[in-house]
Amino acid sequence: MNPEKVVFGFFIVLALTLNFGFFVGEIDDPNHHHVYELFAVLVVNLIATVLKFGDRSQMGAVLLATSLVAMLQLIGAALVWTYAVHASDVGLTPTVTASIVSLSGGAMLANVISVVLLVIETVMLRR
Amino acid sequence: MDNIIFLILRRMRQPLLTLVVVYAVAVLGLTLIPGRDGAGDVTYMSIFHAMYFISYTATTIGFGEIPYPFTDAQRMWVIFALYASVIAWIYAIGTLLALIQDRTFQNAIQERRFAHRIRRMREPFYLVCGYGETGRDLVRALTERGYHAVVIDNNEHRVNLIQLQNLREAVPALHGDAQRPVHLREAGLEHPLCEGVVALTNDNKVNLKIAITAKLLHRKLRVICRADSHDIEANMASFGTDYIIDPFDTFATHLSTALNSPCLYLLHSWLTGVADSALTEPVYPPKDGHWIICGYGRLGKAIHQRLRQEGIKAVVVEATPGATGAPPEGCVIGRGTEADTLLEAGIEQARGLVAGTDDDANNLSIIMTARDLKADLFVIARQNLEDNRELFDRVGADMMMSQGLLIANKIRVLLATPMLYEFVNLAKYHTDDWACELVSRISALVQDRVPGICEIVIDDTQAWAVSQSLARGEHIDLATLMRDPWCPERNLQAIVLMRRRGDDRIALPPDDERLRVGDKLLLCGHPAAFDRMSWTLNHAHTLNFLRTGYSGPDGWVWRKLAAWRGADGGR
Numbered sequence: 001m002n003p004e005k006v007v008f009g010f011f012i013v014l015a016l017t018l019n020f021g022f023f024v025g026e027i028d029d030p031n032h033h034h035v036y037e038l039f040a041v042l043v044v045n046l047i048a049t050v051l052k053f054g055d056r057s058q059m060g061a062v063l064l065a066t067s068l069v070a071m072l073q074l075i076g077a078a079l080v081w082t083y084a085v086h087a088s089d090v091g092l093t094p095t096v097t098a099s100i101v102s103l104s105g106g107a108m109l110a111n112v113i114s115v116v117l118l119v120i121e122t123v124m125l126r127r
Numbered sequence: 128m129d130n131i132i133f134l135i136l137r138r139m140r141q142p143l144l145t146l147v148v149v150y151a152v153a154v155l156g157l158t159l160i161p162g163r164d165g166a167g168d169v170t171y172m173s174i175f176h177a178m179y180f181i182s183y184t185a186t187t188i189g190f191g192e193i194p195y196p197f198t199d200a201q202r203m204w205v206i207f208a209l210y211a212s213v214i215a216w217i218y219a220i221g222t223l224l225a226l227i228q229d230r231t232f233q234n235a236i237q238e239r240r241f242a243h244r245i246r247r248m249r250e251p252f253y254l255v256c257g258y259g260e261t262g263r264d265l266v267r268a269l270t271e272r273g274y275h276a277v278v279i280d281n282n283e284h285r286v287n288l289i290q291l292q293n294l295r296e297a298v299p300a301l302h303g304d305a306q307r308p309v310h311l312r313e314a315g316l317e318h319p320l321c322e323g324v325v326a327l328t329n330d331n332k333v334n335l336k337i338a339i340t341a342k343l344l345h346r347k348l349r350v351i352c353r354a355d356s357h358d359i360e361a362n363m364a365s366f367g368t369d370y371i372i373d374p375f376d377t378f379a380t381h382l383s384t385a386l387n388s389p390c391l392y393l394l395h396s397w398l399t400g401v402a403d404s405a406l407t408e409p410v411y412p413p414k415d416g417h418w419i420i421c422g423y424g425r426l427g428k429a430i431h432q433r434l435r436q437e438g439i440k441a442v443v444v445e446a447t448p449g450a451t452g453a454p455p456e457g458c459v460i461g462r463g464t465e466a467d468t469l470l471e472a473g474i475e476q477a478r479g480l481v482a483g484t485d486d487d488a489n490n491l492s493i494i495m496t497a498r499d500l501k502a503d504l505f506v507i508a509r510q511n512l513e514d515n516r517e518l519f520d521r522v523g524a525d526m527m528m529s530q531g532l533l534i535a536n537k538i539r540v541l542l543a544t545p546m547l548y549e550f551v552n553l554a555k556y557h558t559d560d561w562a563c564e565l566v567s568r569i570s571a572l573v574q575d576r577v578p579g580i581c582e583i584v585i586d587d588t589q590a591w592a593v594s595q596s597l598a599r600g601e602h603i604d605l606a607t608l609m610r611d612p613w614c615p616e617r618n619l620q621a622i623v624l625m626r627r628r629g630d631d632r633i634a635l636p637p638d639d640e641r642l643r644v645g646d647k648l649l650l651c652g653h654p655a656a657f658d659r660m661s662w663t664l665n666h667a668h669t670l671n672f673l674r675t676g677y678s679g680p681d682g683w684v685w686r687k688l689a690a691w692r693g694a695d696g697g698r
Binding site: 043051 | 138144
């Protein structure tokens with residue numbers, strides 16, 4: 001067993017699970033989507049992205065790409081949140097919440113691909 | 128490119144992870160610790176504010192406590208966050224700086240720059256593998272003729288030397304193993320403008336590997352190899368290496384030319400000499416009497432074989448005949464540096480001496496001992512290291528054999544003036560008298576300097592006026608071309624050595640030879656003569672003047688006027 005692989009797999013799966021946790025619930029109800037959960041998703045995704053750095057294989061490249069997509073979506077969501085709450089008087093209206101959650105939904109899709117790739121790689125390895 | 132980014136990413140993984148974790152913990156802590164607003168009510172920092180605060184604290188900018196002054200509990204946490212984040216930053220920046228100074232990283236960057244430079248090459252170039260003495264001579268000779276070269280060598284010191292050498296053209300150099308295809312490829316093996324690969328390392332196997340790689344990756348490429356053994360030569364020839372140069376065989380061939388036709392040898396050494404150096408004196412190796420060959424190595428064997436073919440008796444002196452082998456008639460055992468071995472080999476009756484061991488000190492010692500025993504000897508000295516040139520000049524051998532120079536010279540002629548190479552081969556079929564006459568003509572042209580060599584193709588790029596005139600069906604012969612445009616009664620100080628039309632080659636074509644478009648001319652002579660000739664070749668009025676002796680009207684008005692007057696009957 002390679003401890004590096006354990007950590008790697010852990011963070012990739014954790015990124016997906018946390019993302020899912022944030023995503024579930026009424027899409028426009030701010031009570032169903034907690035800011036700390038988004039924070040956790042962002043941090044874990046960031047860690048997962050950095051972990052994927054420097055892998056020269058084709059699989060490594062695609063994994064890094066999915067992570068970058070997820071980061072893009074999540075940072076978008078965080079920016080929308082911050083802008084709505086702090087920079088303008090709009091607040092967490094259903095519209096804003098819906099757009100935040102849908103952005104995180106996109107990130108989740110990227111995370112799903114990431115996990116699927118990880119599983120495929122593991123299955124192909126047969127060792 | 129890939130290498131560098133991957134190297135950075137891989138090395139920066141740990142510091143970046145540390146940064147992410149430290150920031151995340153610090154931000155999380157700040158949002159969880161209760162603070163007090165202006166009215167004294169309990170309030171929590173939002174993630175946005177916490178991120179903002181940590182960002183300027185971690186980078187030690189410090190704008191103050193926002194949005195409200197902190198409570199002591201918050202300040203305790205900030206102390207932890209501040210030190211942790213600053214240390215994380217120092218760690219990250221330190222790693223980055225260490226990475227930049229790292230040798231692997233710098234090599235990767237240099238290699239990338241080199242590959243980029245090669246990809247951007249817009250002029251034909253030769254790829255020279257091995258930058259030893261031979262490589263240095265060759266690159267100098269090529270760049271002085273305006274050719275471009277790219278160098279690979281596995282010795283970093285030699286590669287760095289290129290910057291100090293003050294070559295006329297910039298020569299990109301890669302420190303790398305030429306045996307690895309990836310390095311050859313980076314050096315432009317597959318570049319469309321790569322004219323040829325020259326393998327000059329002092330290792331036969333490496334040269335062989337380079338030749339194979341070059342032929343496999345770029346079939347049409349000219350491959351020129353140095354080879355010191357007949358096995359390797361045969362191996363190289365088997366997959367189509369274009370030119371294989373064995374310095375010892377080459378020298379032995381020179382020697383037999385000098386024996387049979389001294390003028391031809393002189394002609395060869397003049398024409399192939401380094402431009403603007405002093406002309407060499409003729410040498411007359413003795414054909415009567417016997418020779419002593421000290422050292423039965425690769426050079427000794429090659430010379431021994433040639434001398435035997437010429438019917439000249441040669442006595443071999445060899446210290447370790449067990450290792451080198453010995454000629455069938457046996458040999459004198461010894462180094463040749465002592466008087467008694469030389470006496471045993473019959474130095475008193477000998478006419479020629481070859482100091483051909485692979486040790487310069489021994490060779491010098493052999494020559495000095497032999498000269499003491501017998502003053503009038505024809506001496507051939509083998510110089511192994513370029514640094515010893517001064518000593519060999521001082522000892523004054525009649526013929527010098529320097530591997531590096533010999534190979535460099537041959538390849539230079541082959542690459543820089545391919546027609547000269549053909550001419551030299553063509554000259555072998557002529558008599559010695561023919562060569563003697565040519566030698567005296569050349570010496571009259573250039574006095575005591577090596578003549579310049581010039582190749583001209585009669586086409587639109589190199590001889591615009593001539594090719595236009597020929598296309599109009601006008602008659603131009605060599606005599607017109609050779610006339611001095613500034614003084615038409617005189618001829619230029621140059622000789623047409625060869626005219627090539629397709630595969631048809633004529634050495635020393637007659638003056639009334641008509642030119643045709645596509646002809647290639649090889650000339651030798653005074654360098655200034657070629658400058659003047661380019662007027663005749665490219666300037667229509669100069670050509671017309673030389674051809675007809677009449678300076679035609681310039682400009683549209685004057686031409687019209689001339690045509691009108693011509694119609695009137697007067698010219």
